[in-house]
Amino acid sequence: MPLSRMSTVSSLVALLGFTGSALAAQTAELQATEQLYNQHCSVCHGTQRIGGAGPALLPESLGRLKKPEASKAISEGRPASQMAAYKDILSPAEIDSMVDFLYTPIDNPPAWTDSDTSASHRLLVDTSTLADTPQHNADPLNLFVVVEAGTHHVTILDGDTFESVARFQSHFALHGGPKFSPDGRYVYFASRDGWVSKYDLHNLTMIAETRVGLNTRNLAVSNNGRWVLAGNYLPGTLVLLNADDLSLVKSMDTIGSDGTASRVSAVYTAPPRDSFVVALKDTNEAWELSYAGTPDFVPRRIIAQDALDDFSFTPDYRYLLATSRKAKGGQVIDLDSGKSITDIPLPGMPHLGSGIYWKRGGDWVFATPNISQGLISVLDLKTWQLIKEIPTEGPGFFMRSHANSKYAWTDVFFGPNQEVVHLIDKQTLEIAHTLRPMPGKNAAHVEFTNDGSHLILSVWDTEGALIVYDAKTLKEVKRIPMNKPSGKYNVGNKIEFAEGTSH
């Protein structure tokens, strides 16, 4: 028996604390389950569960999938996919042990090396044959890239007519939001299982793809369009790619100065600083990697008071607002001096990555939803004071606005009132309107058109929709049925790093 399989068995046994004959029975059951996995599942999900034609089935990959949902996927299969139903092949008890097995960490985590990354790299077209101008009639700066989470597809939507310009299959479970080249021609995607892909919005074709890891958080594109940086949970690495063809430049193990190996929570580009900023999950550091001039990509280590899960920036990218469990909320880090300058009271587990800023009177304010409490926290970006906590009908996840809109839109993503969206008046900081776009269904992420005249809202349901609103009259303009549309990204808003959208 290979070592890794032995160790999975022994770690589960240790975890459960079995002794004597109970232990023997448990070990035998797990071994039988591994055999069933190898017999029925590994052909698609990979030996060591690292994925193949089907997604990776490691605990890191299954984080968002609840055990009963995994059980349902195995017994009933998934419609319109290669995942067949196993209820006539495996007994209910076998399915139960299969689920336990899939959620058991592998003691010797499978490796993903630079040679694996390079071997996975594929150029899908001869780029010299591609036109340099848009081969469609839509305004290239008002296209939306729409992620359809339910079907693992992407739709490219014309932001003037709200008609589809293209639709294609993506890798399983896109993660962390697509990012654009500075001119808006290319869009880069990262998938949960580590695939980075590059799509040409002029020619409406996929250009290249590379697998950079086994479990990836997100990616960022440098403001000069030359580099793509991806951050991984598994293995804990940063992977730098050439933005032209997605070939590997180098990978870096994310190890803190105290020697702690860390997962990467998120990577961002900070355009005015010509750098990438990286949040590390398991060590008290944020990294800045300059891409100015001829970069060596040696990280500048910024020591924080706490591990940073999630963060956002001030409009000038001078300061980082980061979540911190120790500070019971957030801390502010000056990226120039590398020092934490103050704590901010944000008790409700803020989702800072979705926070947005706008001008209120003459001053910048920053607002963020909170994942554990139904309130929007609003901060003054000069004094770092909490100006207001706006109660909502439940904890939210996303927040969006536009310089031309009076309102900041926020969802109630968690809890019984998922169908609700609130429109917050950006000057009075009061809820001005509460909408129920599709009663009973989860209303979520919003994104504005480039001119801010309209916005598109996702109803996150297998029988969901994109709903287009007039941003002033709040009248519904169009409804496009869609299976779990998640994020939508307006090319112009994203490449301008426009106020009101997250980066």
Ligand code: HEC
């Ligand atoms: C012929 C290929 C194939 C085989 C064999 C296969 N699967 Fe799958 N499986 C898939 C694909 C493809 C998906 C993704 C389906 C989708 O689009 O939701 C999937 C999805 C899943 C998921 C849901 C993962 C998630 O994150 O949503 C689980 C759990 C799963 N498979 C378990 C199994 C188990 C256990 C077996 C063996 C008993 C098995 N699969 C056999 C192809 C396969």
